[in-house]
Amino acid sequence: MRRTRRALAVAVTAALAAVAATGCGGGSTDAGSNDEPDKLTYWASNQGTSIENDEEVLKPVLDAFTEETGIEVDLEVIPWDSLLDRILTATASGEGPDVLNIGNTWSASLQATGALLQFDEETFARIGGADRFVPSALAATGAEGQDPAAVPLYSLAYALYYNKQMFADAGIETPPTTWEELVEDGQRLTGGDTYGLAVEGASIPENTHHAFVFGQQHGADFFDAEGNATFDTPEAAEAIKQYIDFLAADGIVAPGNAEYAQNQSLADFAGGKAAMLLWQAAGTALEHQGMDPDAYGIAPVPFQADPPEGGRQVNSMVAGINLAVFQNTDNLDGALDFVTYLTSDEVQVELNGAYGSIPPVLAAQDAPEFATEERAVLRQTLADSAAPLPQVPAEDQFETLVGTAMADLFADAASGNEVTLDSVRQRLHEAQQQVTG
Known part of the structure; x- marks a missing residue:
């Protein structure tokens, strides 16, 4: 079943x-x-x-x-x-x-x-x-x-993969080093059936990995010193909204990506439907998809241009x-x-x-x-x-529950429903309420 x-x-x-x-x-x-x-x-x-x-x-x-x-x-x-x-x-x-x-x-x-x-x-x-x-x-x-x-x-580790020809055609000389630059570049690269970035909105692991990285950059830990879940903090909501907004507000992710499960974004990037990809060691998989290694470049995952108080210089799990x-x-x-x-x-x-x-x-x-x-x-x-992701006994519940909440938020965004800080925090609160042990 x-x-x-x-x-x-x-x-x-x-x-x-x-x-x-x-x-x-x-x-x-x-x-x-x-x-x-x-x-x-x-x-x-x-x-x-x-x-x-x-x-x-x-x-x-x-x-x-x-x-x-x-x-x-x-x-x-x-x-x-x-x-x-x-x-x-x-x-x-x-x-x-x-x-x-x-x-x-x-x-x-x-x-x-x-x-x-x-x-x-x-x-x-x-x-x-x-x-x-x-x-x-x-x-x-x-x-x-x-x-x-x-x-x-x-x-x-995660890296930013980018299509060299698409960047050149858009007049972009270097890969972005901040999220603000990534959004700006992504909007220049978006048009017709092509989008700036590919994500996997229905992939629970991918969602959780990005929740952690954006969370670290916003100062969110998701667990306190005793190992208790703190999913619904303002910092966590800001972090996850920033990621969901690539589709919901920035328009650089195709709405169909909200339904993508594991590995589906690779095909979009390799096929020229997306100009950028955030991925773990994608080279072998892209080669399997038929993409020439000379066609893409690799750069570190971006940071915040203006890090909030408590934000950390972490760009990968x-x-x-x-x-x-x-x-x-x-x-x-x-x-x-x-x-x-x-x-x-x-x-x-x-x-x-x-x-x-x-x-x-x-x-x-x-x-x-x-x-x-x-x-x-x-x-x-x-x-x-x-x-490393939080090394606490309930970490698996963080992955499942927060990853699922993000999948629901992506589905909301793809359906045209507004994603706000309040709606993100409510989803995270609901996830936190389900933690056991």
């Missing part, structure tokens, strides 16, 4: 509450962890252009691990629209894999279930030490003050994938050997090179594959101006 966005929010919230109440369970089952020292189960997230593409990328890497260690790896690549549900089911039942990928924004929420192995100092020593990893990526591995619940595997070990694995040694292997310099270069991401392992970043213009921008952003 197809679930609505609100139903999904309720389901995810209920599942996490159940996990917190029951714990992670113990012992292995046929469905997940195993007691055979020469085998591992691995749930990988869909990073490539398809499940089949992921299998093509990962199989040689896993075969090499088997040849090196004698440990066979049973791989399952799981689509993003079902990955969190699968993980939540596994953490509640204890029937999980030995090793799994998790979105780094879920780290604290899944950590709170007790189902994932904690990487304390001794465990980090087993895999080569915590100092091998980029600090910003390591900051997105669990709650502050606790041992991480995972280690970084792939790192991503620390995006990426973390690698976790299921707490009740019966092959802990093999699982940690596998983590060591996947985070080794050589394998980091191979995998991140294939996926267009940035290695969170510092030494691997020096490889020639990561000297391109795109990756230089992403590396600089991760080093200087990216921040």
Whole structure:
């Protein structure tokens, strides 16, 4: 059965509450962890252009691990629209894999279930030490003050992609560095069936990522120091209205973008229907869409021209994938050997090179594959101006509830309904009222 966005929010919230109440369970089952020292189960997230593409990328890497260690790896690549549900089911039942990928924004929420192995100092020593990893990526591995619940595997950051020819035709010589410039440029680039910017108004993750960045720039945190939700502050409303206004007030986003789900904006940008795109490491995906790399430029995501009091110089979330070990694995040694292997310099270069991401392992970043213009921008952003989403247990509810509220606001704007600060704040208040725990 197809679930609505609100139903999904309720389901995810209920599942996490159940996990917190029951714990992670113990012992292995046929469905997940195993007691055979020469085998591992691995749930990988869909990073490539398809499940089949992921299998093509990962199989040689896993075969090499088997040849090196004698440990066979049973791989399952799981689509993003079902990955969190699968993980939540596994953490509640204890029937999980030995090793799994998790979105780094879920780290604290899944950590709170007790189902994932904690990487304390001794465990980090087993895999080569915590100092091998980029600090910003390591900051997105669990709650502050606790041992991480995972280690970084792939790192991503947002950048501004722009169509060089469309900019030249409009007489725009350089990409915008402020949101005010982006709106001005976007309006010059909008006309007929072409728009200045492509967004994905129905994509809950995309909405949430931009809510966080605009929120940081406006001084909104979405949670207080105790981890309580503060979704409906004036700062948060200003931040989210600024993003929704690209469609609602500025007119640089096509109304149809309000219905776009994940990855649909890429086709508009690659096809010349939009001149700009805010995206995480889009190069590989744009190439898959048939866009020549020479056709677009890459620049850092803009900042506020006149930052409000409390605004921060953050222009991207620390995006990426973390690698976790299921707490009740019966092959802990093999699982940690596998983590060591996947985070080794050589394998980091191979995998991140294939996926267009940035290695969170510092030494691997020096490889020639990561000297391109795109990756230089992403590396600089991760080093200087990216921040992790709130590492609190209710972060997953922030993603689902605020992302859904923004989708509703985009739908309002596309329907011709006025989007005001009051209407934004009301939606955020309604979202905050649904937070549990």
